[in-house]
Amino acid sequence: MKHIIWAASLLLSLPAVASENIAAVGSTTVLPVVSQAATAFHAMHPDVKVMVSGGGSGVGIAAMIQGTAQLGMASRETSPEEQAKLDGKVDNIIIASDAVAVVVSKAVYMSGIHALSLAQIADIYRGKVRNWKDLGGADARILVIDKEASRGTRHVFAKAVLGSSHARAAGASIISGSNNEEQSIVSRSNNAIGMLSNAWLNDAVRGVDVIVHGQAIAPTIEHVRDGTYPIARGLHVLLAKNASKNTRDFVQFLLSHDGQAIVQKVGYLPVH
């Protein structure tokens, strides 16, 4: 909710002065960092406004291909087809890293599901396991939340768990869009499993440990840093090569000490 308010307040603060507007579009995982940085940047440069909107990594990359935004946000690598269209036009800059947590409803966590192996998660998403009972939990059907195909989190998760970023998930019961939408579905259900960036975990939305080689690894920033968490990724911004000076300054700000402090505050791993 906080993120929506950030974005909304940015959109509303539009009194017309001689100013430059920078449109940033894409991943709702990268969005909180960029929108908070935009507020801080606007305080330093009152003539520059960064307007941030979501849509998903696929939307951000498509916007850069079509040139409809100055800044794209993506929580995944670009696909080879996308890269072919972006080559020579866009710089791809990593501003942070995070963990894609496997999240479950609080009730599921309380019933004893604290860790799942990649194979178990894959079985759930392929529809081979449909009841929490089979995994040691309560006797309840699993609400399997898949994400829209364009979402970066979906790419990264499906690649790590199902083997390919566009793999089918036959066991899925519902499709969600933004991180906020997924978070609210998980928190309102008692039987849900889903995928969310580690910054979206809270009391009602619990991240389970992922078992790798017999060892349970929690989706924390420490485990992203030491490279043990298996579903980690970089968070990117895409900057057009012919971008304005202000847009470049903004990206420099994201990478600066202050910008990286915002990354840390949101809950991601800074790049340095």
Add this chain to the structure above:
Amino acid sequence: MMVRRLCKKWVIYPFIKHKVRHFLNPLKIFVALGCVSAVLSVLVLLGFLIQSSLPFWQAFGIQVLWGDAWYPYESLFGFLPAIVGTVWALLIAMIIALPCGLAAAIVSSEMMSETWRNLVRVGMEILAGIPSVVYGLIGLWLLLPFLQHSLDLLTGHNLLAAGMILSLMILPTIMVMSQDALQAISEEQRESAMNLGVDWQQRLFRVLLPQAWPGIRSGILLALGRALGETMAVMLVVGSMDRLPEPFYNILEPAQTLTSRIGREMGEASFGSLHFSALMGCGLILAVMAMGLSLLAQHRSLIR
């Protein structure tokens, strides 16, 4: 009908009769232009939808209409789940909204005093003015948890929820149009019916409703159009799961409609790609469905 008559009189007629001076009347030019632009905008819209979805139809053919798998990244485009979902949502909405709207119109028009009638009408008009995303959020926060708990479902996101939200959205259209139609019937008709000694029921079904039917019909049509094209509210509550309901009357599982698919996928589909064309194809199907419905309703045999 109106448009057709005007076109005949002021667009075709002058050319036949050579009444040039007559034709140069500014009001008539204005009306003629308006009439031409109304026809043109329909043609342009259809033309655009056909043209932009053409690559898709050429590549995959008409059989996608009954394909049941939609995986754009594997070049599998099956429209059936979304078409079935759209039809179900529409049906549920009409089943709920039509009796309620008609009953509300009859009660407020025939039984209430002027003051109360106006109050009900203002309420309905406010209901009609609420943005669709608000209805979607109401559905998300009130209807879905209610459905989930009362029917003991895995999730409240389903076709029933979409139909219920839609019915709320189209209720004012049906109600206000029906009320107008009933109000337009002259008082003499009611009085004559009373003088003949027919009871209330007969008066309603033999005198009032048959005369109000054209107005009620256009209300239903407008409502159908809105329900068919509604995106935001449906997208929030339907679950967006591209899977045929199993069995086909299972409206309690997440499903997909054509509009919610367009809403969810249009952002990422790069302009000119097959995926983009396929989504335009969804739009074309929606447009054809809407036109088919209105043609059906214009058909004489259905009116009587």
